[in-house]
Amino acid sequence: MDFVLYLGKKFLLTVILLLGIALITFSLTKALPGDPALALVGQRASPATIAAIRKQIGADKPFLVQYVDYVKMISRGELGRSYFTRREVLDELKQKFPNTMRLALLAMALALPAGLALGFWAAMERGRPLGEALNSISIVGISVPVFFSGLLIMLFASLELKLFPPAGTGGAEFLILPAITLSLPSIATLSKVSRTSALEVMGLPFIKTARAKGISEFRVIAVHIFRNAIIPIVTVAGLDFGSYLNGAVLTETIFGWDGIGRYSVEGVMRRDYPVVLGTVLAGTVTFIVINMLVDIAYHVLDPRVRVYGR
Numbered sequence: 001m002d003f004v005l006y007l008g009k010k011f012l013l014t015v016i017l018l019l020g021i022a023l024i025t026f027s028l029t030k031a032l033p034g035d036p037a038l039a040l041v042g043q044r045a046s047p048a049t050i051a052a053i054r055k056q057i058g059a060d061k062p063f064l065v066q067y068v069d070y071v072k073m074i075s076r077g078e079l080g081r082s083y084f085t086r087r088e089v090l091d092e093l094k095q096k097f098p099n100t101m102r103l104a105l106l107a108m109a110l111a112l113p114a115g116l117a118l119g120f121w122a123a124m125e126r127g128r129p130l131g132e133a134l135n136s137i138s139i140v141g142i143s144v145p146v147f148f149s150g151l152l153i154m155l156f157a158s159l160e161l162k163l164f165p166p167a168g169t170g171g172a173e174f175l176i177l178p179a180i181t182l183s184l185p186s187i188a189t190l191s192k193v194s195r196t197s198a199l200e201v202m203g204l205p206f207i208k209t210a211r212a213k214g215i216s217e218f219r220v221i222a223v224h225i226f227r228n229a230i231i232p233i234v235t236v237a238g239l240d241f242g243s244y245l246n247g248a249v250l251t252e253t254i255f256g257w258d259g260i261g262r263y264s265v266e267g268v269m270r271r272d273y274p275v276v277l278g279t280v281l282a283g284t285v286t287f288i289v290i291n292m293l294v295d296i297a298y299h300v301l302d303p304r305v306r307v308y309g310r
C-alpha cells in the first residue's frame with residue numbers, strides 16, 4: 001500500500017511539473033525575438049502569405065488560447081508538428097532517440113568503471129604524490145569544456161591519425177569519438193565523488209575493525225568500502241545518464257550525431273517551436289524516470305534508505 005501511495009504521489013508531482021515546464025517553455029519561446037512565419041517563408045513573402053502561415057501554425061491566436069490548445073494537445077499524447085518538416089515531433093523523437101541511447105550507453109560504459117577506478121585509486125593514495133596527481137586530473141577534467149575537448153579529440157584521432165571519421169551518424173566507427181568526448185566530464189565527476197565518498201567511509205570505525213580482524217584489503221575495499229560509498233555515486237551516475245538521454249547538445253552538434261540534442265539545437269535555430277517544446281518535455285520526462293530508477297536503486301543497494309513512506 002505504501003508503494004502504491006508513493007507511485008501516486010510521484011505521478012501527481014509529475015503532472016504538476018510537466019504543466020509548469022510546459023508553461024515556462026511555452027512563455028519563453030513566445031518571448032523570443034523573431035516570427036516563425038517569417039522563418040518559414042522568408043523576408044520577401046507578401047503580407048498575405050505571412051498572415052496565412054501565422055494562421056496555419058496558430059500564431060495569430062492570443063497567448064492564453066495558444067497555451068490551452070497546447071496543453072490539450074499534450075494531454076492526448078501529441079507534441080505537434082514541426083514547422084519545417086511537417087512531421088509529428090513525437091515521431092521524429094522516436095526516430096532519433098535510439099541514436100542518443102546508443103551514445104549514452106557507450107559513454108556511461110566508459111565513464112562508470114573509469115571514474116570509479118580513478119576515484120578509489122586516488123582515495124587509496126591519499127596524501128601521496130600519486131593521489132594528489134589523480135585528484136588534480138579530476139579537477140582539470142571537470143573544468144575543460146566539452147566543445148574544447150571534443151574538437152581536440154576530433155583533431156587528433158580523426159584528422160591527424162585518421163582512425164575514425166570526424167563526424168556523422170552510423171556504425172561503431174562514428175560512435176567512438178563522441179562517446180569518449182561525452183564520457184570525459186563524467187569520468188572526472190565520478191572520480192571526484194568516488195574519492196570523497198570512499199574517504200568518508202574509510203574513516204568509519206567498522207572499516208578499522210574489519211582491517212583489525214585480518215580481512216584482506218581487497219575485500220575491505222570491494223565489499224565494505226564500496227557498498228557503503230555507492231549511494232552518492234549512483235546519484236551522480238543517474239544524473240549524468242539522464243543528461244545523456246536528453247541529448248548531449250554540444251557533443252552531438254560537434255560530431256554531427258543525429259540525436260535528440262542536435263535536433264533540439266536545430267529547432268532553436270529555426271524557431272521551430274513545436275520541436276523546442278517537444279524536446280524540453282521529453283527531457284523532463286526522462287529525468288523524472290531516471291530519478292525514480294535512482295530511488296529504487298537506493299532501496300536495493302541500501303535498505304536503510306526509505307524510498308517511500310506512509
